[in-house]
Amino acid sequence: MQTEKAYQFAKELYAEIGVDTDAALDKVSDIPISIHCWQGDDVRGFLFRDRALSGGIQTTGNYPGAAQTVEQLRQDLDMALSMIPGTHRLNLHAIYADTDEKVDLPDLSPRHFAGWVQWAQERDLGLDFNPTCFSHPMADSGFTVSSPDKQVRDFWIAHCKACRRIADYLGHATESKCVTNFWFPDGFKDIPIDREGPRLRMSESLDAILEDKYDPQYSLDSLESKVFGIGAESYTVASNEFSLGYAISRNIAYTLDSGHFHPTEMISDKISSVLLYTKELLLHVSRPVRWDSDHVVIMDDELNAIAQSLCRTDLFERTHIGLDYFDASINRVAAWIIGTRNMQKALLRAFLEPTDALMELERTGDYTSRLALLEEYKSLPFGAVWDHYCALSDVPVRERWLDEVRRYESEVLSER
Numbered sequence: 001m002q003t004e005k006a007y008q009f010a011k012e013l014y015a016e017i018g019v020d021t022d023a024a025l026d027k028v029s030d031i032p033i034s035i036h037c038w039q040g041d042d043v044r045g046f047l048f049r050d051r052a053l054s055g056g057i058q059t060t061g062n063y064p065g066a067a068q069t070v071e072q073l074r075q076d077l078d079m080a081l082s083m084i085p086g087t088h089r090l091n092l093h094a095i096y097a098d099t100d101e102k103v104d105l106p107d108l109s110p111r112h113f114a115g116w117v118q119w120a121q122e123r124d125l126g127l128d129f130n131p132t133c134f135s136h137p138m139a140d141s142g143f144t145v146s147s148p149d150k151q152v153r154d155f156w157i158a159h160c161k162a163c164r165r166i167a168d169y170l171g172h173a174t175e176s177k178c179v180t181n182f183w184f185p186d187g188f189k190d191i192p193i194d195r196e197g198p199r200l201r202m203s204e205s206l207d208a209i210l211e212d213k214y215d216p217q218y219s220l221d222s223l224e225s226k227v228f229g230i231g232a233e234s235y236t237v238a239s240n241e242f243s244l245g246y247a248i249s250r251n252i253a254y255t256l257d258s259g260h261f262h263p264t265e266m267i268s269d270k271i272s273s274v275l276l277y278t279k280e281l282l283l284h285v286s287r288p289v290r291w292d293s294d295h296v297v298i299m300d301d302e303l304n305a306i307a308q309s310l311c312r313t314d315l316f317e318r319t320h321i322g323l324d325y326f327d328a329s330i331n332r333v334a335a336w337i338i339g340t341r342n343m344q345k346a347l348l349r350a351f352l353e354p355t356d357a358l359m360e361l362e363r364t365g366d367y368t369s370r371l372a373l374l375e376e377y378k379s380l381p382f383g384a385v386w387d388h389y390c391a392l393s394d395v396p397v398r399e400r401w402l403d404e405v406r407r408y409e410s411e412v413l414s415e416r
C-alpha cells in the first residue's frame, strides 16, 4: 500500500520534469544482467576442486556456506534470482562444467554443459561463457597463450577453441547470443626485457583460436584487458592497448572491467569511445577498492556514471552488461543480490533522467542549468519507482529480501 502511494507520488514528480516512470521501468525490464556464477563459490568451479585460485586474482574471506556442488550453486542462484526483478543471464566459467567425467580443459565439450542448458532453459535465462585460463598447472609459469613454450600455448589454444564450440552450443540451445570472454592472466612480476614477444605470441594464439567460424547470431567473442594482476605487477600481456587494438582489428568485442585500470581511471568514460570502433562491448561491472579487489558492486558515482553512459545515448544494442566481483567475506547469495539490484537501480535512475532537456541545455551552452538540475534531480524519489518495480515483479521490496536470505542461510547454507 505504502509502496503504491509512494509510487504515485513519485510518478507525478517525475512527470513534472517530463519523465514517464512507467516507460523507464519498461526499459529497465528489457535489459538483462549477466550474473557471474563465480561469486557463489569463490571462483573454485567443479572440475578441479583442490586447486588454488591463481592468475593474480584473489578472493578473501571464509564466510560459511559456499556452494560445493553444481546442485548447490544452482540452488543458490535460484534463491538470488528470486530476489532480483527481471529476466537475466548466467555467466559460466569453463571450470563450472557439470560432469562426473575426469576431463581436462582442452577436452571440454558441449555435453559437459548440457545440465546448465537444461537449467537455463527451464528458467528462460541466456548463458554467457568464459574459458578458464588460470588455476591450472599449465598456467603455473604465469603465461598461457603467450607462453614461449609451444606445448603450453597449444594447450590453452585448444581449451579456448573448445570453449568457443561450447558457447556456440549454449547460444543455439538458449536461442540467445552467448558472449565468450577471453581473459588471460599472462604477465611478468618484474620488469621484462622483451615486451613485444609475448604480445606477438598472444596475438597469434588468438588468431588461431578465432579461426573456427560460428554463427554470429549465437555467439560473440570478447577480449578483456587489464593493467596488472597480483604477481604480474610489472607487465600484463593483454594490456588495454593490446586488447582494444586486437578487438578492433579482428572485429570482435572488447571487455571493459571496472577494476582493470589505474585508480582514478573510470570505465564510464571509455564506453562511448570504444563503441565507436568495436563491434560490441562487454562490461565487467565490479568495484575496485585500492586495487582490482572485486568488491560487491554498490550504488556509487561510477556505477551511476556507467548507467548514464549507456542510457543517455542508448548503447544497449551493442553492450552486454556482466558483473564480475567475488567477496567471500559475506553471504554469497546476498552479494549476488546486492550487486545485481544495484546495477538495475543505477539503470533505472539513469532512465529517470530528462535526458533530452539536459542535452539541450548542454547544446546551448547553459552549463549553469545543467549542473543545477543534475544536482537537484539527484534527490528525486527514484527509490519509490524501484520499489514499485520490485512489487510488480513479485520480488521483495526494499530490504525485505534480507529476511529471506537470512532464512535461506539458516535452513540451507548453514547445513553445508
Ligand code: RNT
Residues within 6 Å of the ligand: 038, 043, 057, 130, 183, 224, 226, 257, 284, 292, 324
Ligand atoms: C580478472 C578478470 C576476469 C575474472 C573472471 C573470473 O581480473 O576480471 O574477468 O575476474 O574471469
Ligand code: ZN
Residues within 6 Å of the ligand: 183, 224, 257, 284, 324
Ligand atoms: Zn573481469
